Amino acid sequence: MEFSLWYLGLAAAFGLFMAWGIGANDVANAMATSVGSKALTIKQAILVAAVFEFAGAFLAGGQVTATIRKGIIDASSVESNPELLIYGMLAALLAAAVWLLVASRKGWPVSTTHSIVGAIVGFSVVGIGVDSVHWSKVGTIAASWVVSPMMSGILAFLIFMSVKKLILDKKNPLKNARKYVPYYIFAVGFILALVTLLKGLSHVGLDLSYGQSVIIAIVCGFITMSIGIYAIRKIKVDPELDADFRFGNVEKIFGILMIFTACGMAFAHGSNDVANAVGPVAAVVSIVKTGVVAQKSSLATWILLLGAIGIVLGLATYGWRVIRTVGKNITELTPSRGFAAELAAASTVVIASGTGIPISTTHTLVGAVLGVGIARGIGALNLRVVRNIMLSWIITLPAGGILAIIFFYLLKGIFYNGPAV
């Protein structure tokens, strides 16, 4: 194919740029709750984010990547002109990355997922044709954007209610916290491991049966649980902390739990959002390599690695400052509710990752926070801001789409010399 090296180079560059943008801006939303509730210091949060974003992207990012790469566009529609898909995917990447950059600068609530999906749908409708889009798949994805915040909200509500019943609303909350918090830690390890094992690991050479996966996930749960128990044992009760507010020491134990849910959150975010950067790259790479729009070929490991590295780069160069800023402003969330929101959001996102559905981590987290609020756990929530975040896709989808269309025709004008379409 003509210009193959160009295509590969551009794809890698745009993909890295997008991943950088995700690491620089998006990760903050996943980590800020932990920093805000003082479960993690900034340094710890950055370390956790780097390690678990990377792990999530690399180990569990494959399913959503496959959806972005070949689930939204019907490949048969571009069989005669595979280059069109290359331009489109490059344009979508650039569009989403640029939109993310602009919106973040302005402080607008945007979701990378909405940007990239809008961009892909946009270029394929205008550049290829309305029939080129798998509308049923897009419909499923759009529905999941409504369902995922609701699901994580309900989960968060139930988790917080269970905390209330088991720990907070008891005669001796401290004793009960020591007793029950390890089980929540178990849940974090178990859920993350299970979803990853069930869906993700064939590309790193691990093919496990369902039973094996469950057993390993249980083992993972117990390992995290014992680390948690050890950490909880090390906590010394500080009577001064309870002088004014009787739950000071209880919150310290939830702080341990929140370290684990923060890891889960970073992992979940990496697993779902890396696809926004590397999905289009994977599509370009497979067309360039095979010359056709292959639906069967599997994902090259280095592409996921590229995305994972990009996210960590974004985090290291810029994201840590955003985490600090956002974290500083979230002071009303104590670990006992922060963990409930994070566990619910992380579980929802990871399940979506396992099923290959790209969802917005931020929306899912906002849904979870609202769930805790409905359980009467949070002093005050700003419904106006919640609404603005939830409605942001109304502008993000067309913005991503229009930008992608512009870039698509630009790239087509530069590179295309095949038959007119």
Add this chain to the structure above:
Amino acid sequence: MGKVKFGLHFQRGQAGRFVPQGNITMSSSYLSGIFGKSPIKPLQEHMEKIVSCVDELIPFTEAVIAHDDEARAKHHLNIVTIENEADALKKELRLRLPSSLFMPIDRRDVLEVLTMQDMVAGSARDVAGLIVGRDMQIPDSMADGYKALVKRCIDACHKAEDAIRELDELIETGFGKLERKRVGKILMKLDVIEQDTDEKQIVLRGKLFKLENELHPVNVMFLYKVIDATGEIADRAQRVGSRLQLMLAR
């Protein structure tokens, strides 16, 4: 489009409130925007102010009984000053409670409790104002009884404050049953104290009745008024409690 524009406007307002430290130009601080300012802390701070205002009545009363005009003036001024400070806190909190806030307690209940708290300080100011305004003396035979009444009324205010202090724990436990019971117990004690102040008022009025022939009639009238106004402090403290109870019942 309109909605989104609204959102952008809000972001700017938000940025004005939380000025990020350092020179960060790019930030996605919209997430932190979903957490509104909880009214609980300001409500508790307001109550703290109210109680410190009411507390001034003890040295004030002692000064009145000791005929120490200088000390009386000083503590009267303190009462007025603290009451004004509490007023400022009240106004600030009212402004900070937009109806778009989603809270575990009803917004109207918060405002009602706030009003009740405010009225407690108001009656302390009334008592001091009455006494200073007419340069009143408490008859010697009533002095101890009146001091005891003032102290008991202030006890009621402290109990009400204890209950308001529990709001932290109420939120923390998601308004758990146990915590609500705990608050209920505090409020029951508040009721007992309030009844006690009623009895103390009856005794005092009896004493005053016996003195009626010895005192100037206008003074007698106003002494009755002072007793009433003092009892009102405990009444209003109790009303703070019952408003809180209503808040919990929802």
